[in-house]
Amino acid sequence: MTNLAPRPTYLDYQATTPVDPRVVEALLPWLTENFGNPHSANHRLGWEAADAVEQARAQVAHLINAEPREVIFTSGATEANNMAIKGAVRFRKQHEERPGIVTLATEHKCVLESAKAMGREGAEVTVLPVEPNGLVDLDRLAAAITERTALVSIMAVNNEIGVIQPLAEIARLCHAQGAWLHSDAAQAAGKIPLDVRALDLDLVSLSSHKLYGPKGIGALFLRRRPRVRLEPLFDGGGQERGQRSGTLAPFLCVGFGAAAAIAEQEMAAESDRLWILHRRLQQRLAEGIAGIVFNGDAERRIPGNLNIAIPGIDAQALLKALPELALSTGSACTSAEVEPSYVLSALGLPDALAAGGLRIGLGRMTTVAEVDLAAERITAAASRLRQAA
């Protein structure tokens, strides 16, 4: 190794989070001595693996105040979103004459793509715009939901701009028309309280690797009373109550469960800590960069997600000027494509400003020193780029 340059400071916690060392410790035994197939019904190794999976399921369920049997393990939130949207729309279109799906322009790509796929199967797809602050317009939503609506899919927290959608109010509008509410909570779970009973949610997607668990696992909450029914996305051995076939990986389940338990336990304190870091960073950037814009509602948001735009400065140029920071211009799934973020465009930002969008993600391992370094470097880079222009 000749390259001794220090690693860049990781400020992209919305793309993925490091696996918490406590999570690694919890899953380690399930990689070595306990390796059974949890679906092997014939012997102890299988039963032990099944018990571990059930304990993890209970931990994940507890995080969102669900019953364990309402939690279906998946390979991640993308699969859970596909499963919820395609499964609900296919089922209700066929059995209840409800072919409609309503969603927002700022949803995660996999939600929009799943809705689009349903459109190709004959579903009625409505993609609503959002307010300039990134929040849903409840009047417009109410008007869009009809007795033909199978499902409304609105994320709990946006992955690019961090705003929190008013799920309880949205659920009331949905249920008044008999529509189910699905929420992609990949960015919310473990960060803000998410009580599926209090919010009256029908389907919720979760991701392990966004809350310091391993990649390759997520979950779908599937309400039991009143019962939400889906067409399964794929078939096979009939695992997960027939909803999701395929051998479960106990070590991933255990890791996800441990991550959920840690997040739940530490949520309040960690949220306070992140708000301090968040406000500190925001204040320094606001002081240092004239005209800087902070995208998304200022109040109804999670701490640790700042989406900034600097008039006159292109985000790609800014990123290039900041090799010591690992930041992103938007969702990781689309960041390989160099085009203005569709989320920022949906806020009504002009292309020039949308192209300037930069996401700074803070998380569990972020320190005050890292935040100060980020503020100083971003301010200096912005100033350099402005002088050069």
Next chain:
Amino acid sequence: MPPLYLDHNATQPLKPAARDALLAALAVTGNASSVHGYGRAQRRLLDQARAQVAALADLPPEGVVFTAGASEANNLALCGLPATAWLVSAVEHPSALAVRPEAQRLPVDADGLVRPADLAAALAALPAPALVVIQAANNETGVVQPLADLAPLVRAAGGWLHVDAVQAAGRLPRALWAAGADSLALSAHKLGGPQGVGALLLARPTPLAPLIAGGGQERRRRAGTEPVALIAGFAAAATAAIADQAGEALRLLALRDLLEAGLRRLAPDCQVFGQAAPRLPNTTAFAVPGVAAETALAALDLAGVAISSGSACSSGKVEPSHVLAAMGVAPELARGALRVSLGWTTTAADVDRFLAVWKDHLTRLKATAA
């Protein structure tokens, strides 16, 4: 005494190389789609792993679509590949049998083999292009299909041959499961890699409608953040399998011969299913008339021995195996079917211990009957 695991067709213990690769990748963060250094480092790991998994089948890396496992890979093939008709062998895994209810079943003979004449006749009766799904080796009996004879028939009919190579990959020479296949389903945990990851391998470019839509991962064929640690573990297991296959096959075959000789010695009327057909070197599916599988499994479990009554997927359900039914095995005998599957951790002492426990069980049964 430590438990004795003889259920390697359900899942294999993680090989040390796979565990090391997985843990090393788990220790670094990053999303392979991110453009910063953390993301690019993940992308490099992913590209390298893709090449390793492709090398296992000697297919192009760009044809590898990582999935959550083989069930998803089989579903993706059956739902996503263009076809106007589907032909699925009767002994396939449930993940291939359940997907297309309209699919035609391809029968097998008493040894569990697909007969080329049956395939040719079925293809002639179907509109082209047909998607044909045949396992390389069966998970319950270990019977190895004559793909070298079957693949040319599919090609001549303008069809697409999807091979479920889950049990064969890493256990048999590549020529017996990859040659002639247009696509393959692989599972990491069946070859000593981690659970939670598998792949669909495409031998040549083809349209493929994604099952899981979203971001542009896996060339738009499978969305979702790539679980790079799992994939790295899969790749390490694949590389180990390439190196170990020939030697392991001989070693396991010797152990299995020992096992089957012992079974026959202890119960001369013991029947080994698929015995006349080529089989995986590690698998023995057998039944002794009058010996119930349920009680045998319970007795073996008490003695710390883990084997299986068949496929592990339909958990808890006591149903006669669809594989044995397709082979024409009488239901009474099929209900007594047990599967012993050996793997990289199995030793000759393990086989001896199994036979000792089996002998005790048979003796006790005889004593109760007398």
